[in-house]
Amino acid sequence: MAASVPPELAAACARVRLADEHDSVSGQPARYVAEPASTAEAAAALRAAAALDLTVLPRGTGGRVDWGRPPASCDLILSTTRLDKVIEHAAGDLVVTVQAGVTLGALQERLATDGQRLALDPPGAGTAGGLIATNAAGPLRFRYGAPRDLLIGITIVRADGTVAKAGGKVVKNVAGYDLGKLFAGSYGTLGLITEATFRLHPLPAATAWVTAETGDPTAAAVLALSAARSPYAPAAVELDWPASTGPLTVSVLLEGDEPSVAERADLLAAWLKSEVAGIAAGPFSVVRPRLGNRARPTAPTQIRVAFWTGRLAEVLGTIGALAARHRLDPAVSGAAAAGVLELSLPADAPAESVAELVAELRAEVAAGDGEMPTGSVVVLTAPAEVRAAADMWGPVPSPGLMRAVKDQFDPGHRMAPGRFAGGI
Amino acid sequence: MDSALAARLTDICGTDSVVTDPQELRTYECDGLTAHRCSPGLVVLPRTAGQVAAVVGECAARQVPFVARGSGTGLSGGALPRSDGVLIVTSKMRSIVAVDAASRRAIVEPGATNLSVSKAAEKFGLFYAPDPSSQVICSVGGNVAENSGGAHCLKHGFTVHHVTGLQIVTPQGELTWLGDGTGSSPGYDLVGAFTGSEGTLGIVTKVVVKLTPLPEAVTTLLAAFATMGAGGAAVSSIIGSGILPGAIEMMDALAIEAAEAAVNCQYPAGAGAVLIVELDGPAGDVSRDEAAVRKICTGAGAYEIRAAQDAAERAAIWTGRKSAFAAVGRISPAYIVQDGVVPRTALPQVLDRISELSAATGIRVANVFHAGDGNLHPLVLFDDTADGEQEAAEQVSGAILDLCIEHGGSITGEHGVGVDKSRYMPRMFGADDLDTMQLVRCAFDPAGLCNPGKVFPTPRLCGEVPGVRRAPHPLVASRQLEQF
Numbered sequence: 029m030a031a032s033v034p035p036e037l038a039a040a041c042a043r044v045r046l047a048d049e050h051d052s053v054s055g056q057p058a059r060y061v062a063e064p065a066s067t068a069e070a071a072a073a074l075r076a077a078a079a080l081d082l083t084v085l086p087r088g089t090g091g092r093v094d095w096g097r098p099p100a101s102c103d104l105i106l107s108t109t110r111l112d113k114v115i116e117h118a119a120g121d122l123v124v125t126v127q128a129g130v131t132l133g134a135l136q137e138r139l140a141t142d143g144q145r146l147a148l149d150p151p152g153a154g155t156a157g158g159l160i161a162t163n164a165a166g167p168l169r170f171r172y173g174a175p176r177d178l179l180i181g182i183t184i185v186r187a188d189g190t191v192a193k194a195g196g197k198v199v200k201n202v203a204g205y206d207l208g209k210l211f212a213g214s215y216g217t218l219g220l221i222t223e224a225t226f227r228l229h230p231l232p233a234a235t236a237w238v239t240a241e242t243g244d245p246t247a248a249a250v251l252a253l254s255a256a257r258s259p260y261a262p263a264a265v266e267l268d269w270p271a272s273t274g275p276l277t278v279s280v281l282l283e284g285d286e287p288s289v290a291e292r293a294d295l296l297a298a299w300l301k302s303e304v305a306g307i308a309a310g311p312f313s314v315v316r317p318r319l320g321n322r323a324r325p326t327a328p329t330q331i332r333v334a335f336w337t338g339r340l341a342e343v344l345g346t347i348g349a350l351a352a353r354h355r356l357d358p359a360v361s362g363a364a365a366a367g368v369l370e371l372s373l374p375a376d377a378p379a380e381s382v383a384e385l386v387a388e389l390r391a392e393v394a395a396g397d398g399e400m401p402t403g404s405v406v407v408l409t410a411p412a413e414v415r416a417a418a419d420m421w422g423p424v425p426s427p428g429l430m431r432a433v434k435d436q437f438d439p440g441h442r443m444a445p446g447r448f449a450g451g452i
Numbered sequence: 453m454d455s456a457l458a459a460r461l462t463d464i465c466g467t468d469s470v471v472t473d474p475q476e477l478r479t480y481e482c483d484g485l486t487a488h489r490c491s492p493g494l495v496v497l498p499r500t501a502g503q504v505a506a507v508v509g510e511c512a513a514r515q516v517p518f519v520a521r522g523s524g525t526g527l528s529g530g531a532l533p534r535s536d537g538v539l540i541v542t543s544k545m546r547s548i549v550a551v552d553a554a555s556r557r558a559i560v561e562p563g564a565t566n567l568s569v570s571k572a573a574e575k576f577g578l579f580y581a582p583d584p585s586s587q588v589i590c591s592v593g594g595n596v597a598e599n600s601g602g603a604h605c606l607k608h609g610f611t612v613h614h615v616t617g618l619q620i621v622t623p624q625g626e627l628t629w630l631g632d633g634t635g636s637s638p639g640y641d642l643v644g645a646f647t648g649s650e651g652t653l654g655i656v657t658k659v660v661v662k663l664t665p666l667p668e669a670v671t672t673l674l675a676a677f678a679t680m681g682a683g684g685a686a687v688s689s690i691i692g693s694g695i696l697p698g699a700i701e702m703m704d705a706l707a708i709e710a711a712e713a714a715v716n717c718q719y720p721a722g723a724g725a726v727l728i729v730e731l732d733g734p735a736g737d738v739s740r741d742e743a744a745v746r747k748i749c750t751g752a753g754a755y756e757i758r759a760a761q762d763a764a765e766r767a768a769i770w771t772g773r774k775s776a777f778a779a780v781g782r783i784s785p786a787y788i789v790q791d792g793v794v795p796r797t798a799l800p801q802v803l804d805r806i807s808e809l810s811a812a813t814g815i816r817v818a819n820v821f822h823a824g825d826g827n828l829h830p831l832v833l834f835d836d837t838a839d840g841e842q843e844a845a846e847q848v849s850g851a852i853l854d855l856c857i858e859h860g861g862s863i864t865g866e867h868g869v870g871v872d873k874s875r876y877m878p879r880m881f882g883a884d885d886l887d888t889m890q891l892v893r894c895a896f897d898p899a900g901l902c903n904p905g906k907v908f909p910t911p912r913l914c915g916e917v918p919g920v921r922r923a924p925h926p927l928v929a930s931r932q933l934e935q936f
Contacts, residue, residue, distance in 0.1 A: 120688070120797040121826075143694075163641075174636075176644055177613055184888075192888035193881070198793045200610070200825040201862035202599050202648050203869055203880055204907065205889040209612070209644025218640075230694040253554060257577065259668035260734050284737065285694075291736045334636035338554030367555070367634045394632075400617060400660075401632040424639035425629045429622070432895035433640055436914075437888075449639040 033060055034080055040072035043110065051105055053085060054098035055412055058105045065110040067183055067191055067222040074220065075189030077104050083442045084187070086216040088129060088155030092162045095408050096215050097420050100446035106220055108157050114138055115223065116197075122228040123180070123197055128157025128221045144228045147172035152326050157221040163213030167264035167281060170256070170366045172229070176212035181225030184211060184218075187438040191222075199227050210433065216444040217452050218437040232263075232283035236293045237315045239279040240300055245269075245348060247307040248276040249341035249364075254303035255280040256337070256365035260292045265365035269344070272351045272358065276344075279315075327359070327372030329382060329410040335393050335403035337367040346392045347371065354381040367403075379413035386418045394422060401425050406449075421449035453493035453536075457514060461496050461538070464506045469544070471495035480539055483524040483531040484586075488871050492519070492533030497541045501619060501627055501657035504540060508655065509625025511538055517901045520655040522563060522591030526598060527789060528870030530650045530906055540655060542593050548572040549658065556663045557616065557633060562593025562656045566600075569661060578663035581608035584866070585774050593656045599648030601866040603699040603773075604730070606824035608664065610866075612647040617660030620646065623653070623897035633660040645892055650868050651903040653896040667732035670698070671742050672766045675727045675754040676720035680704055680819070683725035684800050686752035687823045690729065691796065693748065695741050700824035701728040706783070707776050707818040707831065714779030717772030720756040727754075727823070728773055730766075776820040777831065784816070784833035786842070788849045791867040792856035796826040805855050806830060815841070815848045827865035828856070854879065869907045877909055887912060 033044050037060060047058035059082075064070035077084050082103035087093050089109075108129030115125040119142040126135060132146070133153055139145050149166035150159060158164075160182070165174040172178060181195035184207065194207035211221055238255075242248050248267060255265045255278065264281035280300075282292050335343050344360070347369075351358055358371035373382060390405040407420040424430065427450035434441070434452045446452075453472075462470045471477055472494060481489045493516075498504045511518045517537035524531055533539040546563035553576035560569055566587040569580040583602040584590055590600070595611045596618065608614075617633035631643035646653050677683040683702055690700065703711070705724050711717050719726050729745050731738045746757055760766040772779075780787045794802045803819065810817045818831040830852050834845035853863045853876055863869070863876045877886060886908055894914035896902070904911065 118795060118797065120692070121795040122691070123795070173613060176641055177609070186888060190884050190888065192885045194885060194889060196862050196880075197860045198795055198826060198862050198865075200601060200605065200793050200822070200827045200865040202601075202610075202866055203862050203864050203873075204877065204886070205892050206599075206612070206644060206648055207889060207892075209641045209647075210892065212644070213639075213641055230696075233694075256556070257665050259665055261737070285740070288734070288737050288740065292734055295734075332636070334632075334634040334638075336552065336555040336557060336633060338552050338557075366636075368636050400619065400629050401637075403632060403634055404636070404638050406638050421638055425632055425637060426642060427639070429628070429630070429642060429896065430640045433642075433645075433892065436891035436895045 036076045036079055037062065037073065037104070040076035041069050047105060053102050054094045054415065056098050056102050058085070058102045060103065061105045061107055063107045063110045067185065070106065070111070070220055070222050071185045071189045071191050073106060074185050074187065077442070078188050078440070081440070081442070083445055085444050086157065086161065086220045088158035089131060089153055091152050091154050092158055092164065095162055096447040098415065098446070099444050108155055108222070111222060117142065118197070119144060123199070123225060124228055125181070125197065125223060125225040126156050127223055128155060130156050132156065132159060139228060140231060143231050145231050146226050147178060147229045148175060156224050160212050160221055160224060161214060161216050167266050167363055169363050169368070170265050171263040174212070176209050178227050179208040179212060179224055180227050182208040182211060182221060183223035185220045185222055187219055187440065187443050195225065197225050215448045217434060217448045219443060234286040234289040235281060235283045236289050237279045237281055238293050238296050238300070239277055239313050239315055241275050241277050243275045244307065245276060245344035246341045247304055248278055249344060250304055250307060251278040251300055252340060252364040253337060254300055255296065258296060258299050260296045260299070262296070264363065267361060267364035267369065269360040272348050272360070278364070328375040329373040329377060329414055330408040331371040331373070331386060332406045332408055333369045333371065333389065333393055333403070335367050337365055340364055343369070343393055346389065350385050350388050354385045356381055356385055375411055379411070379417040382410070382414050383417035390422050424449045454514065454516070457510060457516060458494055460510050461494065461507055464510070465496050465498050465503050469497045469499065480521065480524070480533055480541070483521065483526040483529060485527050485529045485870070485872055488529040488532050490533050490535055492539035493535055493537050495539045495541060497544045499544045501621065504655055504657050505621045505625050505627045507538065507540055508621045508623065512623065512625050512899065512901060515899065515901065517904050519903050520593070520597070520651045522594030523565065523589050525586040525590040526594060526868065526870065527791070528864070528868040528872040530597060530868050530870035530903070532871050534904070542591060545657070551576060551663070553578060558661050558663055560592050560659050560661065562596070562659060563591050566590050566592055566595055573663045574666070577666050579666050580614065580661055581664045582611045582614055592659050592661070596647050596656050596659055597649065597651045598866070598868045603701055603822060606700060606822065607696050607698045607732070612644055614662045615643060615647055615659060616662060618643055618646055618656055619658035620654040620656050623899065623902040627657065631660070635662070650870060650907050652893060652906055654902060669735040669738040670730065670732045670766065671738050672760040672769050673729045673742065673745060673749070674719065674758045674769045675729070675749040676723040676756045677725045677727065677752070677754055680725045680803055681800060682753040683727045684803070684823070686727060686749045686754065687799070688797070689748045689752060690745055691824065693744060695744060697729050697741070697745070697824065698732040699728065699730040700822070701773050702726070702821055702823040703773060703776060704819040706816060707780070707820045708772070710779040710783045710818060711772035711776050713782040715771050715775045717768070717775070719772055728769060773820070777829070780818055780831045780833065784835070786834050786836040788832040788845055790828070790830045790832060790849050790852050791864050792828050792853050792861060793865040794826045794828065794856050794859045794861035796824070798859040798861070799823065799826055802828070802855050802859055806852060809848055809851055813844055813848055815845050817848065822865070825865070826861065828852070850876070871906055874907055874909045877907070
């Protein structure tokens with residue numbers, strides 16, 4: 029480890045320090061941590077990093093910094109902690125522009141004073157930049173999508189320090205390529221996100237969860253897909269299956285004005301009952317929680333399964349069968365009707381078994397129909413032994429084009445090298 | 453054009469699918485923006501994705517530029533052909549390959565019309581939400597290229613929110629998939645990057661689209677106001693109240709006059725502005741929102757409010773709005789359709805400034821716009837036989853875009869940049885912004901053969917990328933781990 033910060037780096041950024049053991053990423057030690065307070069300062073830091081040929085990893089609160097594969101090298105952590113300003117909240121336009129280091133919690137608090145919100149509720153906290161970089165979403169993804177769907181403008185700094193923006197401050201805009209889409213879910217491998225503009229939505233006055241329990245995965249799938257197809261405009265359709273030998277719960281979130289929510293909750297419960305008539309499911313209940321999402325605790329191993337929603341019953345069946353075969357008991361939950369489930373496993377789950385589960389699940393869920401891939405199984409985060417044993421990303425569509433994009437944005441492969449899908 | 457290329461393309465697509473006759477080629481000389489014209493060197497109409505790939509492969513091998521075209525309804529010259537190139541028309545690839553109702557997805561060919569997707573989905577209680585005004589004829593492939601919106605994107609989003617997978621032919625002639633149809637495909641979001649790239653990154657050969665449940669109820673309201681200011685105030689109050697209508701459209705007196713002349717839409721007499729508000733969703737919500745919208749409009753000074761309860765009445769209300777662009781031809785010998793965006797709250801100032809511009813230059817401007825999302829479509833009217841009037845109209849049209857930029861908006865909300873607005877791009881974006889966007893172009897199309905000359909004012913030279921690689925991960929180096 030270097031004894032001091034290189035003068036080029038110290039000159040570029042007012043706050044740079046030597047990394048300590050808390051700064052290591054998935055066991056990979058870092059050398060320096062820079063905390064720029066502006067896009068210009070971040071650009072200077074990246075220019076210095078380029079001159080010094082340093083590998084760089086962007087970091088927000090660090091909650092998802094170990095998602096993906098361990099970086100091959102991590103000389104400089106670019107922390108966005110000081111990029112924490114809300115630049116402009118245009119309440120009348122339902123648009124907000126923030127620096128990348130603003131936490132979602134702080135932003136929501138600020139927006140709520142104007143009766144608005146950013147319609148994202150990923151489990152755990154995180155910064156705006158981190159949410160974009162991991163495209164992390166929660167239950168509300170069913171209605172509002174992931175960060176990529178709400179992001180309307182972005183400012184980034186390329187690996188060589190070039191600052192670029194795309195999109196803008198208006199929701200409807202097709203001028204130029206949409207770099208925001210490309211950076212959403214790019215895991216820091218294309219550059220540093222420093223500012224973002226999001227579309228906002230009004231905070232609902234009332235919410236209700238309509239829930240139903242069943243011991244039968246097929247009935248749970250019918251419930252979830254019926255809710256999704258219903259005319260009652262659910263904001264979320266969640267499935268929870270905490271233990272593969274136990275019952276499943278389908279929870280449907282309704283949001284809106286009080287009379288609307290009360291009316292739709294009754295209508296939806298009746299709709300669901302008729303959809304599962306003859307199948308063992310119930311009891312149905314309407315739960316009226318306070319505002320807020322049902323953030324789940326994050327488990328040591330998290331595996332994300334994405335699939336065409338029509339296959340939900342089959343996917344649940346496969347998960348149940350594979351869990352039994354490998355003597356694993358994953359907690360399964362997620363936006364089932366948006367085609368996303370997450371498997372959570374404890375730290376003591378045997379690494380080899382987890383790796384086999386991942387491979388077999390991938391073969392079942394993600395195998396293409398000969399032409400198009402039909403889903404994916406991705407290990408988001410896991411202990412070192414699981415990372416070593418499992419193929420975390422699996423195959424991706426058009427890896428050659430992805431590598432070509434990476435080569436253009438980061439020809440020296442200095443941004444989070446090796447962290448991403450396709451070996452990027 | 454090279455006759456050997458024509459022969460080769462005939463081998464690939466068949467004699468009935470290659471156009472070489474100069475007269476016939478002229479029918480493809482422009483898209484919906486007729487101001488720009490260029491007869492293509494050759495036209496091919498492939499029937500399969502494999503044929504598209506083979507055609508592009510031939511072009512790539514011979515360094516011949518190529519341009520894709522769907523139904524040719526684009527309004528920015530995005531499908532303007534090249535005289536030295538091949539125009540690849542997807543109109544023979546229009547089948548709905550599959551509707552997967554349980555997954556709420558459809559797989560369609562690029563030449564399928566936008567409306568045909570909703571028609572195929574209807575029997576499952578579903579529809580395809582993006583609905584550009586040209587939806588009867590425009591193609592889904594073209595919608596992907598332009599990231600098309602439409603009147604209802606205020607609530608339902610744009611094409612990019614409803615496309616989850618694309619089969620494309622790369623500019624090198626390879627057939628590949630972007631995304632996997634789930635909307636959560638790992639890796640870079642190439643579906644998102646490709647959508648709206650205006651045909652410059654490749655040619656779409658299949659599209660996986662999301663389908664949306666048909667709303668339980670739809671109500672369309674037409675409100676007449678004495679002034680644009682009053683109508684604009686109603687728009688702000690509706691959005692401010694938390695109601696999210698499917699669409700909010702506004703027309704000014706001149707646009708109404710044109711629509712009346714063309715289609716006799718019988719909007720309330722003497723209106724300085726009409727507002728069309730369409731509410732869709734659960735029946736109870738729609739009826740409560742209707743009451744709220746009526747109250748807001750009345751409070752803002754609406755002197756007549758009509759409601760359509762069925763499809764026929766709804767169509768009657770929409771007729772005037774949907775015919776507005778063409779209708780302006782009834783009151784002006786020539787006109788420019790502009791497309792710009794401003795933050796919704798800036799609408800009143802910008803409309804005032806447009807009136808001032810119009811008064812100062814004597815060039816009439818009719819305003820039709822998607823008021824809910826600040827997307828203006830000023831129609832700049834002029835007499836092309838009068839000396840200097842076209843130039844004056846173009847100046848007014850350009851000044852309107854400057855107003856949009858000045859107020860933090862965009863030079864295009866849905867018509868695209870194409871050839872028409874590439875010169876305005878540097879007003880909205882800096883050199884580094886444009887250079888960075890073109891890195892994506894270089895990744896997909898380093899040779900610059902795919903729809904060249906569109907979107908960007910100056911092409912980037914895609915130089916050789918230095919082949920610097922990091923040392924492999926230690927676990928990979930020690931063979932404990934295989935890195936994909």
